[in-house]
Amino acid sequence: MTELEAGRAQTLVPARSGAALQRYRDVLIALIAFAVLASLPLFTGSKALLDFVIRCSAYGLFATSLNLLVGYTGLTSFGHGMFFGLGAYSFGLIMQKLGVPIPVAFVATLAITAVVAAIIGAICVRLKEIYFAFVTLAFQMLIHSTILSWASFTGGDQGLRGGIPRPVFLGIDLSDHVHLYVTSCALLILGLLAMHQIAQSPFGYTLRMIRDNAARASFLGIDVWRAKLTVFVLAALFASMGGMVMALFVSGAYPEFAYWTISGEGIFINMLGGVSTFLGPMVGTVLLLLLNDTVTRFTEYHGIVLGVVILFFALGLRKGLLDFVADWLAQRRDAGEGR
């Protein structure tokens, strides 16, 4: 061992144990968050609140997975909603046509999503910026049109009708509102934990390097195409999970789930919450759904209100809410240290 290597080994050991510590801390936070969410039905009988959290789970998984592409890799996908729709439809169709246990359908849906995402990703991730955005959008429209035209299989524009059967598994009955709620929370927390691990892993840092300077990453021996494809598929899997939660919530799947407006909402959420922090999209999800639910109670001109809000964020704050908070905290800390 040369002196240099010895020195590097010494710095690596604490770094590794630091990473392990970070991981334990994440798991602990996840467990606490799950415990808090799961105990909510004990304190409140409000079904609307539980519905709200279920929808937050669906959109939160979707938006956070989009941030893996937009925020961490610099791939602005305009077609991420196709995996949300794909998840909802695959899960619904498998449950309706095959009648298998729910975990089997869940895993099968993830497998289908992985295959489709790998094929679409292989074509898209070679492209840059606006070309990537538009080709993902094109694939989304292709999937949406397929759902509409293949009416005998997908139910066309009327969607998957007749409800999604929910046989009991492991004592969990998803037709029970509280069971569905706790399951959605569990999926959300597990999904967020997994995505955080991805973001904090060496692979996650590779993605950031690709975002900042793809040529440099390439010169360092990183297979940029493979890394982009991997994150594209991973993000699709979590979006698909979000779609499954939504399918369970509405007990069906509808072509709107695969329409570009869902992708648009994902981007909107990321703009609201911010893309530079991991939890930004989650904050954005809660904000958007809260705004949507309260504004639509009072007026049908919700478009104007949401438009003004996004203008405020885009032109006023020039970043998402959590980005703003993070910057503000950093400034305060710097000021405190007298810098």
Next chain:
Amino acid sequence: MTKTRRPGISRRSTLALMGAGAMSVAAPWVARAQAKTIKIGMPTILSGRVAQLGTSSRNAVMLEVEKVNGAGGLAGRQIEMVIRDSKGQPQEAARVARELVNTDGCELLLDGEASSGSFAVHEVARDLGVLCIHTCSEASSLTADPKQRIPNAFRCVRQGIHDSIVGGSYAASIAKAKGLKKWATCSPDYAYGRDTTGEFTLYLKRFAPDIEIISESWPKLFQADYTEVVTKILQAKPQALYSCLWGGDLTSYIDQANIYAMFSQMEVFAVNMADYTALTVVKNLPKGIHSGNRYIKTFPTTPENAAWGDAYKAKYNEYPTNWSWQNATAVMFLAEAAKKANSADGKKIAEVLKGLTIKCPFGADGTVTMRGDDHTLVGYAIGWGTTIPQEPYVPEVKAGDWKTIFELEAEWKKSKGYT
């Protein structure tokens, strides 16, 4: 003489006063409990491309609810409508419907959703067990398919299959009289357009077997430019054209086809023409377009229908739409069923609704029926006529025959495996 009683308030009068006091305090509460309002929730489309239809649904519901409330309410309970926008998105429709029941305390639902949204609300009704009347979705499978059926959901809407049977038989009689053998079709490219056109041509050929479809066009829903479609049809030189384009699509199509003088070269059958939303928007409404009735105040030709159309126009300064009469009819059904059941309870109303016949301005014979076996509306006024460019737009409408509709509908259900 000693007074045994001192002047003042006796025990008896004190008790009486206390009783009276208690009564006067309690009376409003008792009265209020009796007259407790009943909330009816309604998700519908109030923004986006079909907002006009959703708004016209809300208008019609409010018009009828005022009447019901004026007459004492639903089994003595005043109706309070809670109407929210779903943006035409099924996931929003499901959320709004759940919120209306779970948070706002609505005891009944009117579902003013079209297409996929109605199926989403249907699932909410299945889940929550609340009485739900669909008032806008024309998709036949919503009630015809036994897999969809639940005891607490009804549909108070015209149906695609009924329209196709009446349209097919009407068009066949014109085709025979005028010798129209070569037909073209032009309908929007989605399930409604494909299904309705398929069913129309099926019945057209059944009533007039020597007809031939020589050209089919499937423009996209909400397409802006119809030039290629119009020229394609003109080149095919059909003698007649069928279209189930609707709303803005139909009016832009007619405006653009007018440039090519299409309407003087063939007979046009546009099932969705006779709706004020289309009739009043087209720039130069050609004379002689054949259309099914959507809502027109001159059909059925009864004073009740004309009065209803005028009352709506007087209140909202525009004519009602097809969705309006359907929503109004749903409120009429609720009122009548609550009266019969002497209760505003959803389960009791649902029991009475099955097979209920009510007087209605939109009935073919002055009445409409909520058919018991598949919970769907029958007996409403349905017919075809031809347009003129000014009011009353469709002066004469030939009524469809419900006996034929029932026979062919039963056959159709069997062919679909529904019965």
